[in-house]
Amino acid sequence: MTTTSGFKWALKTFAFGIPVGVTFIDVFGYVAKVEGHSMQPLLNPDHHHYNSKRKCDYVFLYNWPIITNSFDSIEKGEVIALVSPRDPKQRLIKRVVGLGGDIVETKGYFKKRIEIPPGHCWVEGDNHGHSLDSNVFGPVALGLIKSKATCIVWPPKRMGFLKPTEV
Template identity: 50%
Template structure:
């Protein structure tokens, strides 16, 4: 094998791999690091040891978001900021709030209510109100790192968390 042949082979591989990889992360999903304490104890239960989760964009595209799901969303206040939160209510639901301007909210059409699992340490719907579903970017489906925490974040057929 010559150097010229190897360079051509690498270039051909990159020409195929880059568009395929980009399309996959744009349409299907990717792995993301989760920082912060707002989702403790479900995510990041140990200080300084972040979880890495699979973010499934396909589920959002197919409207497969349910109460109890952990989702990724764009901040309603800062489009450069991303959050990981749990869906507490969907359109039409009546939700009791914790510190929001009213004690009870009916979720409007095309919106959801999200909260962190660690109530005292979460910037969520109790701060900014119902979230437009268009800001939801993905559904967290698995913890993949660290290995000791590998597990599904999906509900089983009985509606219980795996």
């Protein structure tokens, strides 16, 4: 292989690989680092604010049900990734506690009980004392949900699927 043909091969590979990779990430999903305490003990159980070595979990975020507008596939108890209603640059990982039509007992919201409007859900962190969630900003529009967290992929000793829990 000459230098010119090697360059052409690399250019073709790059030109083909980038769009395929981006499409895979957009359609299927990607791995994301989970930071913070809001989903403890499910995620980041060894992450302590006083520990200088941050031990964070990495999860696979599955996009397909969301990009196909299959919001009816979202179930109570699932862990999802969503755009923060307060800061569109921030992504949050929370548990779905209620869906449209459900009545939810809140934890610090200005109403003790709230009926979730259609097209919305109620999300909470598992660690209620350290979570920016619906108890702060109220029901979340389903359109802000970007993916489902389906499994922990890192660290190896914690690998496994995230199953919906009863809420």
